[in-house]
Amino acid sequence: MAEALRKPAAAETPLYREAPNNIEAEQALLGAILVNNDAFYRVSDFLKSGHFYEPLHRKIFDVAGELIRMGKMANPVTIKTFLPADAKVGDMTVAIYLARLAAEAVTVINAADYGRAIYDLATRRALITVGEDMVNIAYDAPVDMAPREQIEDAERRLFELAETGRYDGGFESFNDAIKTAVDMANAAYQRDGGLSGISSGFRDLDRRMGGLQPSDLIVLAGRPGMGKTSLATNIAYNVAAAYRPAQQADGSAKAAEGGVVGFFSLEMSSEQLATRIISEQTEIPSSMIRRGELTDADFQKLVAYAQENHKRPLYIDQTGGISIAQLAARARRLKRQRGLDVIIIDYIQLMTGASKRASENRVQEITEITTGLKALAKELAVPIIALSQLSRQVESREDKRPQLSDLRESGSIEQDADVVIFVYRDEYYVKNKEPERGSPEHLAWEDKMREVQGKAEVIIAKQRHGPTGTVPMGFQGEFTRFFDLADDSHLPERFE
8 A cells, every 4th residue: 555655756856966057158158258358347246256066167267357357368378377287177178178168158248148047046056055954954953943043044044145145154255355345435435425334414423433334233322311212213314314226237226325224113103203203304392293282384394294205215113022033034024125224223121032041131131132233234234223221320420421331231232332322411410400499509500501401412432443522412302303513614703
């Protein structure tokens, strides 16, 4: 009976299947490059030597590329000296093989098509590797590896493959790293304001930081009432409002200015966050919007604002207590579906860790979260602005300006962050110390209030790639809005 149920031998999966490849396409492309070096530039923006199946072809492509970038001629004669002389291709020497490639070359016009075929086959081979690893790990999973961890790892590797055609995260040559650095410097040189990162919309802050840098974890911290959420929503709106897409060679869109923002609001609902942003931009107090205490003119202003701004690329996730693993999965999905240039999280202490061991110890849990956020910023190549609470020890000091040691569970936050920014408003503390009206102290208090009213300090306490220091800013409390103070050079002339 068992024998009868067996499939015929012809239907069984063969024991050996060769990985997808097309040696002829590789030969045709390399031949085209050797005959006309312009063919290299048709494929160099997406094709790397690692995409070739045949090891000798990888070496030929690498050597040809280096010669062409140096402005030298790459042909069978110049290349053969850089290849192993004793290597054989069947019964041919390397020199004869190179000459054969050039003799049977395709035209430059076909080069991109052959390059794309090679790239697609390399992607399929990478997919097979990811799939095989998934199956093998699922069969022989370690005791301490939960299925959810395997899913997250597979999702990360598939995302890397979809984004870059690479899945291994292996070594990168110094040459590639230099090219990336020069491209970034060129982008800053070409961009208005000379920023290498995305503009926050605040002139003085951008001057200090060079914009929001890709792969940076930026921690924005402050005591309750200082306005850290306000500053985060201001930046989110500024980035989304400045968004201008630019078409890429592969048909996808990339931000030329501004960017797509993913806002993880763990504290407020999306409606509350939207109300704050509307208040900031229309200058109608949010309390009046919530209570419906609006004039006809105010309501018309709200409607006009909604019609003008409903397509801003600002996406809000209001899941409370989200774990670092869930956040990473949703950020990857958003980047694949809509694009993603900046992530904002409000705030770190409301997130949860993924592992059971970390959830038993709050300091360990925060360490896992900040380490995960830094890894995510690098993986997606976007800046992550993560808000953080400060400990109460600030309140016991005479000078209440925050310090790095005030960060709650501060060790890992301070260590993992590339930039730490504190928001401080003296007005908040002075306002709460109002003496009895009519007393001599009250007059001095009024003078102090006039001095600090509407002013804020954004303190850059740590920055890996720039100076630290304080950026003075203005703050309108009723609209929860920060703004740049006027440059001295733009102030009217003063006479003593």
